[in-house]
Amino acid sequence: MEPIETDTIFRYIAANVQRLRVRRGLTQDELAAAADVSPGLxxxxxxxxxxxxxxxxxxxxxxxxxxxxxxxxxxxMPETTRGRPRKRPAGP
Incomplete structure (x- = not known):
């Protein structure tokens, strides 16, 4: 078995928690309250x-x-984006 990096495990956990939360229609605040953890965590x-x-x-x-x-x-793994999307100027 090939060793796995800790960062990879953290990314798996992150992706799975987010995917499951969204699939169940929960906000981060709702899941945090249900799990009795802070929303920041x-x-x-x-x-x-x-x-x-x-x-x-x-x-x-x-x-x-x-x-x-x-x-x-x-x-x-969800695609990561950096920053905010650019606003396009309103045009004709």
Whole structure:
């Protein structure tokens, strides 16, 4: 088995949490409340910008109705974009 980088795992978790949350029609605030974690933690988690405790991952998985293992599965990585989209000037 080939070793896997920690950053890769964080990206899998981020993509899976976001995908499952959106699929269930939940906002970040709603999922955070259901899992009893801070909205800021969930925001950073979905962007793979934080380490998260096992307890928080279990709570988030429970709130999403999946096993914690489901959050670690390789996921299709969403395309990342930087910055805001450019506003096009109104024209004819």
């Amino acid at each position: 969930l925001h950073r988690l979905e962007r793979a910008k934080t380490n998260v405790s096992v307890a928080a991952l279990v709570a988030i998985a429970n709130a999403l109705g999946v096993t914690p293992a489901a959050l670690f599965r390789p996921a299709e």
